[in-house]
Amino acid sequence: MKNSNKIKLFLVFGVLIFSSYCSNITGNGSDSDDAGSEWLIPENQVVDGGPGKDGIPAIEEPEMIPVDQVTFLDDSDLVSGFRIGDTIVGYPHKILDYHEVLSHTIGDSKMIFSYCPLTGSALAWSSDGTGNFTFGVSGLLYNSNLILYDRETDSFWSQMLILCINGERIGDVPEIHPVFETTWKTWKVINPGSLIMSTNTGYQRDYNNYPYGDYKVSDNLLFTVNNNDTRLHKKERVHGISSENSAIAYPINSFDGEITIMNHEINNEKIVVAISKTFNFAISFKRKLDDGTELEFTKVTNKLPIIMTDQFGNEWDLFGRSVSGPRSGAELGKLTSYNAYWFAWAAFHPDSEISSGN
């Protein structure tokens, strides 16, 4: 081949492959199977966290083991869980850090449990309000917080907004279930008959190694959030309660003593908040019963999981259930409440009050 022909070949080759490639230039292209174009949050504040959809693998039907078989937890490790009927289940954060979303059938109840390591928020949803679907990790974040997706319709659900924000199910609100969160040291004492998620998840992960460095205690964030509220340290764990446009945050470590019981009100809703720095938990319920009875609670000490008694002599446990007294077996109403890092609570509730207990 003559040199001139080779030069032409070179040029033709270059132009052809470059032009064929550049024909697709969009600078804004996506072949993602988007669920829908309407968002209930500003779309430009939804960010891709990096791993992609299902890049963090969710767990379906986790293997559960009795408390006395758990050897992988240290006393200081946090565990979050809930009660369904007489079954209490706990999910260690050190496993949740790597999976974030669980679909778990307990008896006749199908539950969606999610934990966002970046915002420190753990929520349990009954699947009744979500279409009885299974959920995965979308890889997207809003205010640094987990966005789940349901595998049936590919709709996106904001964890801390407790709301479907995009897709076929847009606007749907899942029914939340009170989550109890504490250290393993406390959990195993007060819930000895509970079931704990095992490390046998089917995935090869080093669950003893926290994947986010010093994130839990540092003043740094990994993603931008809307409202940089400096009233508390960013990673201060708070128990937040919201009702319509009102929100209150209770910094867990601000409540010294064994147990603090507060009969409070938010947005004309009578509530009771139980917090213990010593035992590292915070939980809240409605204190007005369906029959209109308004309860006033006082603390009970040294009887965990019983934490409070009312003016009628009923004793109530951490899960909001009366365990003795004339209303034995009754349950307190659920609130929209959960624990989270302060920065995240403030990002979602920019006008939130901070309660010091008064």
Next chain:
Amino acid sequence: MFPMIISSQTCSCAGNPSFDPSGLSFDNENKWNLELSYTLHSINDLVSKDQEIINDVNRRRTVKSFFLKTGYSISSRFSVSTILSFIRQERIVGSHNNSFDRINGIGDSMVAFSYSTLKDSLSNPVKISVGSGIKIPTGSSQVLLTGLASEDMQPGTGSWDFIFWGKISYRNMLFRNSDLFFFSSFRTNGENSRKYSFGEESILSSGILLHPYKKFSLSFEGRYIRKESDRRFGADIPNTGGIWINLIPGITYMLTDSIGFKTRFEIPVYRNLNGTEQFTTSSLLSFSIFRQF
């Protein structure tokens, strides 16, 4: 003398191409050097420290890049080069609902300067060159997928970066018709509008270029890469950065005295990465066609 064009681009760990300057110095006075290259960077290995984890999330992550390099040797010692890039980021992930994300776009560009401090000759087999480059953020770093795409899926970094390098080569030191070379570079990266900066990168490499025939050459390179953690808001981002040792065999074939074709295959042989786990390079394949005139 056989054209010593080792490479124009490579990547170490993340999805944004590193502008590898190891092939940017040439010293034929008043000559143009044109190179078009295509790289296929697969980022599918899930690694914890120095152990590969079974990839259990069915992930396929690739960066397909075109680079157009134009260089001109102003004198026998001084040359100027520019690199333009076009990037296609692709990601398929999913244990259940596979999602396919793709971003196309003009990538970042670089202007580089190279100076030969010691030129080889018939009596001197040693050649030393140094250089520096400015990486210009011509690529977008704000592309939307579903939401704002992550930094490593963007066509550009959005930052101004600086690269410095030095290179020594010895002609016929080990064998006849060979060049033994040592290369070192350091890249410092600026912060983009999202307050994100990619980690600083240091490279040490050594290799040999064998050219027993006029038209054909083989190269073998070992490359040590150390990358610091990426940062956002001034703080390290967990699970970014680490150490890689890669092997890079390559073949070059000269179609004429001035036009050639080369291919390289970069594979990791050792990794020790920061944090608990990272997706990282499984291979990088490149093809280039070049011409000097």
